[in-house]
Amino acid sequence: MRNFPYRIAGEETVTRVPDDASDLRDFRAWVERKASAGEMVGADTETTGLDIYSPSYRLRTVQLGDARDAWVLQVEDRPEMQEAARWALLTLPRLVFHNAAFDLLVLDRHLRCPLETMAPRVTDSKILAHLYDPRPKHEGGYGLALKELCARDVDPSAPDTQGDLTAVFRSIGETKATGWAKIDLSHPTYLQYAGLDVILVSRLLPVLTKRLCDVGVSQRLVDFEHAVMVVCAKLERRGMRVDQDYVRGLVDRLEEESALHAEKAARYGVVSVNAPKQVADALVGMGETLTERTDSGALKVDKSILLDLADLDQSWQPRGTRRPNPLADAVLRSKRAGKWRMSYGIAMRDGLDDAGRIHPKINSLQARTARMSISGPPLQQLPSGDWTIRRALLPEPGHRIFSVDYSAVEMRVLAALADETVMKRAIAEGRDLHGFTAELIYGPDYTSFHRKLCKGVGFGKVYGGGALTLSRQTGAPLPDVKKAIAAYDRTYRGIKRFSSRLQREARADGYIVWTPVGRRLPLDRDRVYAATNYVVQSTARDVLCQALLDMDAKGLTDYLYLPIHDECLGSAPEDVAEDVAAEVGTAMAMDFFGVPLDTDPEVGGYSWGSLYMKKAHTMIEHDPWYAAHPDEAHAAEERRR
DNA sequence: CTTCTCACG
DNA sequence: ACGTACGTGAGAAGT
Numbered sequence: 233m234r235n236f237p238y239r240i241a242g243e244e245t246v247t248r249v250p251d252d253a254s255d256l257r258d259f260r261a262w263v264e265r266k267a268s269a270g271e272m273v274g275a276d277t278e279t280t281g282l283d284i285y286s287p288s289y290r291l292r293t294v295q296l297g298d299a300r301d302a303w304v305l306q307v308e309d310r311p312e313m314q315e316a317a318r319w320a321l322l323t324l325p326r327l328v329f330h331n332a333a334f335d336l337l338v339l340d341r342h343l344r345c346p347l348e349t350m351a352p353r354v355t356d357s358k359i360l361a362h363l364y365d366p367r368p369k370h371e372g373g374y375g376l377a378l379k380e381l382c383a384r385d386v387d388p389s390a391p392d393t394q395g396d397l398t399a400v401f402r403s404i405g406e407t408k409a410t411g412w413a414k415i416d417l418s419h420p421t422y423l424q425y426a427g428l429d430v431i432l433v434s435r436l437l438p439v440l441t442k443r444l445c446d447v448g449v450s451q452r453l454v455d456f457e458h459a460v461m462v463v464c465a466k467l468e469r470r471g472m473r474v475d476q477d478y479v480r481g482l483v484d485r486l487e488e489e490s491a492l493h494a495e496k497a498a499r500y501g502v503v504s505v506n507a508p509k510q511v512a513d514a515l516v517g518m519g520e521t522l523t524e525r526t527d528s529g530a531l532k533v534d535k536s537i538l539l540d541l542a543d544l545d546q547s548w549q550p551r552g553t554r555r556p557n558p559l560a561d562a563v564l565r566s567k568r569a570g571k572w573r574m575s576y577g578i579a580m581r582d583g584l585d586d587a588g589r590i591h592p593k594i595n596s597l598q599a600r601t602a603r604m605s606i607s608g609p610p611l612q613q614l615p616s617g618d619w620t621i622r623r624a625l626l627p628e629p630g631h632r633i634f635s636v637d638y639s640a641v642e643m644r645v646l647a648a649l650a651d652e653t654v655m656k657r658a659i660a661e662g663r664d665l666h667g668f669t670a671e672l673i674y675g676p677d678y679t680s681f682h683r684k685l686c687k688g689v690g691f692g693k694v695y696g697g698g699a700l701t702l703s704r705q706t707g708a709p710l711p712d713v714k715k716a717i718a719a720y721d722r723t724y725r726g727i728k729r730f731s732s733r734l735q736r737e738a739r740a741d742g743y744i745v746w747t748p749v750g751r752r753l754p755l756d757r758d759r760v761y762a763a764t765n766y767v768v769q770s771t772a773r774d775v776l777c778q779a780l781l782d783m784d785a786k787g788l789t790d791y792l793y794l795p796i797h798d799e800c801l802g803s804a805p806e807d808v809a810e811d812v813a814a815e816v817g818t819a820m821a822m823d824f825f826g827v828p829l830d831t832d833p834e835v836g837g838y839s840w841g842s843l844y845m846k847k848a849h850t851m852i853e854h855d856p857w858y859a860a861h862p863d864e865a866h867a868a869e870e871r872r873r
Numbered sequence: 874c875t876t877c878t879c880a881c882g
Numbered sequence: 883a884c885g886t887a888c889g890t891g892a893g894a895a896g897t
Contacts, residue, residue, distance in 0.1 A: 506877095506893080507895060508876095508877060508895085526876080526877065527876085528876070532877090533877095534878060535879065567879080568879085571880075574893060575880075601888080603882090603889055604890090605890055608891090609891090612890075613880045613891065613892085614881070616880090616881065621880095694887090696887060697886070700885080705887080764888095766888080769882095799882080875897075877894090877896100880890100882888100882889085
């Protein structure tokens with residue numbers, strides 16, 4: 233046995249690394265004591281990296297410990313250590329991990345500890361930290377990393393176990409990316425820090441629990457977030473099939489397109505289309521006048537400015553208002569193809585497990601508003617106006633893809649929370665909300681532009697935006713926008729009332745707003761107007777999460793792939809796809825403080841892209857399911873008009 | 874590491 | 883008194 237002493241918060245701790253059968257007997261005796269006492273035990277793993285599903289992935293160590301004693305089991309290539317770790321993990325009644333979803337999925341895949349068996353016994357200290365203060369360090373919070381939290385709540389001089397190891401990696405000629413896989417399993421710093429992590433998380437947990445209790449965050453919300461985390465982990469574990477031939481062709485096409493337009497740009501002296509300074513200089517050199525500037529004072533050449541110069545509207549259609557600038561056009565096209573290739577195409581091509589699936593990471597509790605995020609690749613952010621990227625992602629063999637989204641969920645949540653009677657009546661009557669508003673303001677002969685303006689004003693309310701921004705967004709003249717906003721406020725008095733109340737309460741309560749689930753959301757004191765948006769966005773997120781739990785209870789999780797803010801994506805056998813989508817739609821639909829939250833199920837064909845194809849002939853040409861069901865393609869085209 | 878840009882809801 | 887657009891993930895360039 234190797235022992236590593238270390239002082240934490242003035243107390244002596246020991247990290248033990250068992251080596252032989254006798255050491256393992258000591259370990260098992262410790263586990264049995266903890267189990268019979270029903271005590272909470274800190275747990276963690278060290279692995280080769282974050283890409284749990286890559287074919288070369290390895291679990292290297294499993295750590296367990298309390299406030300004073302840690303055990304590091306070197307499980308890599310050691311069956312007897314694996315067996316001891318597995319037994320301990322399945323025996324101990326209460327475990328705390330920091331960022332549990334990651335370790336649970338590692339243990340599920342690489343140590344045969346099923347997620348479903350582990351989850352009921354697990355607490356995630358990162359969830360607790362987020363419920364106390366969701367802000368990362370640079371936004372004024374303490375951060376959510378173990379190091380930052382322990383510096384506040386355990387020992388300000390506790391080592392930065394991750395950061396210090398990066399330095400160790402450099403010293404052995406490795407990097408942050410390669411060090412975790414390459415470092416010698418017996419490296420003393422590695423073992424010491426592996427042990428310290430579980431000692432630290434053991435000490436952190438009671439402090440976080442007390443903090444939550446002191447500020448009045450309920451155990452019910454804590455349990456809710458743990459349950460959501462587990463459902464998201466199940467989705468992450470399933471992953472999604474990738475059409476590998478298609479993705480390879482896609483990457484090649486995007487590469488060609490990017491290079492073709494980069495070549496054009498080079499003729500105007502732009503060596504790199506991704507260098508804003510080069511682009512700006514070249515455009516000025518061509519006689520264009522650039523007026524807008526970035527925060528740091530540089531000339532701005534973003535998409536909207538380049539589209540103007542290229543005489544294209546927001547959907548890239550020629551406008552016919554000026555002579556198109558060929559450089560602006562080339563830069564736009566090269567950058568778009570390059571981004572789609574790298575961020576989406578290559579991410580899908582190179583992120584596959586050995587069954588040809590990707591497993592995007594679902595962070596169930598991420599943003600300040602508790603919104604979820606998805607990364608690696610970012611499937612919440614794939615292009616929606618063009619189906620070619622989503623075409624690469626497939627339902628299960630013999631299944632059809634489906635998607636169910638909420639209708640105008642943020643507006644409805646706002647209507648409910650603000651108890652806005654006029655808006656609630658319109659929703660109850662099943663009216664199109666923005667059309668209803670336009671009719672109230674402009675009369676029954678309102679135009680599509682009026683409706684668009686009212687939609688914009690509605691979003692402005694949700695986001696806390698003003699007339700100027702909205703005028704820029706919609707292209708409507710400022711006086712018109714101001715008039716529309718004033719009329720909107722007169723029509724929906726409850727929203728203004730709600731917004732003012734939230735801001736008043738926030739100022740009186742240390743710049744914290746509370747949501748209906750009892751979540752505390754800290755505000756920036758110079759942006760109190762954001763309170764309405766935070767509460768609405770966060771509550772809409774909780775609605776979707778509640779729906780995920782309801783669907784899990786109904787056995788629908790096996791049909792789901794991803795939650796996407798107001799939408800769930802899934803796959804179902806083709807003979808029952810319509811029924812399953814309808815069932816998901818029913819499970820997601822709910823009454824929210826008297827306001828119905830309706831859902832809109834849509835079933836596609838053999839790829840996610842089929843849900844984004846607008847024309848029947850496109851569906852028939854690019855999706856075999858629609859090729860076999862051309863009538864359905866035409867029906868879908870009608871629905872998407 | 875920061876800035877800028879751009880993809881989504 | 884007035885007005886503020888909200889939240890993410892990711893790559894490339896430049897420091």
